[in-house]
């Protein structure tokens with residue numbers, strides 16, 4: 001017969017064992033429940049929309065899709081995404097489901113028709129098709145590029161522009177804000193650039209004169225935009241149609257690079273030489289800023305001959321020469337002799353810094369001379385008072 005003390009020990013042990021078992025069951029139950037609800041949440045998120053589709057220019061619909069995410073490479077994301085062909089999303093996903101993971105909104109044909117007053121607000125005409133100004137019911141002003149139905153490369157360009165611009169965001173690039181695929185029309189919707197193209201400002205005498213300071217800033221803006229395309233985008237993007245018509249100016253005359261219709265990611269070949277033809281687009285970056293007729297092979301000393309006549313006497317010729325020297329380097333025949341776009345930006349920044357220093361010392365001497373004038377005036381008043 002068991003001893004009374006033994007029974008107590010056995011009872012406590014059994015109790016402890018049961019307690020541990022129950023605690024483990026509770027712990028396991030909570031863990032399992034949490035895991036299950038996490039999994040459920042993840043599967044819900046993967047089918048959930050990332051971006052609302054705007055309908056009628058007002059609200060948002062519940063028609064969402066994350067489908068583009070697989071075909072769009074966002075900076076810092078896995079390189080493997082690059083292998084998704086641009087056209088695959090177009091062929092394999094319903095148009096109604098398409099929405100970009102990068103915040104591009106979808107508009108209906110009716111929205112755009114209304115916002116462009118039945119397509120009467122023409123801003124210009126490019127090889128892609130006409131561009132219209134659109135005022136949305138919210139007051140937002142946009143630029144709508146309509147893909148001409150007879151455009152040869154239009155369909156492909158349209159796909160390229162959406163997939164490229166959807167993932168490229170920089171203050172010196174004209175951002176794609178939306179698109180419209182409706183009633184057989186394809187449209188791209190961009191931020192509106194109220195001061196139009198740089199080409200217009202350079203070649204149209206009726207446009208306001210661009211000062212040297214503004215031109216230098218425009219060159220810097222362009223080089224920053226291109227630097228982002230070459231060195232910030234993954235994979236890098238080469239514009240391939242960089243010209244003053246594709247540089248647009250905002251209300252503060254700050255420049256943004258536009259029109260990626262001819263951009264082509266295929267120029268990047270990571271297995272061979274990296275960026276093929278790496279520096280070609282850089283050549284035109286600076287040239288537009290001061291001399292419409294700058295030519296390859298021209299010495300930077302010849303800059304006086306090609307300087308925009310409107311700038312003569314209105315700029316610091318040393319700064320002009322320095323900028324010409326950078327442009328000249330960009331036009332070198334051999335690629336290895338040309339600077340990288342990062343070097344170009346740095347070089348322009350230095351010129352801008354000198355310009356700012358010059359402006360500051362000019363302002364300083366202006367203030368000094370004002371103080372001197374006041375001192376003279378004060379001593380004159382003091383001597384007059386002494387005379388009284």
Ligand SMILES: Nc1ncnc2c1ncn2[C@@H]1O[C@H](COP(=O)(O)OP(=O)(O)OP(=O)(O)O)[C@@H](O)[C@H]1O
Nearest residue numbers: 123124125126127128131143190191192193197245
């Ligand atoms: N986002 C915008 N904001 C304001 N105006 C614009 C905008 N985009 C284009 N435009 C105007 O529409 C015109 C045509 O633009 P588009 O980009 O279609 O052609 P392009 O660049 O002039 O020529 P191409 O297509 O041959 O390169 C531009 O010159 C500009 O005046």
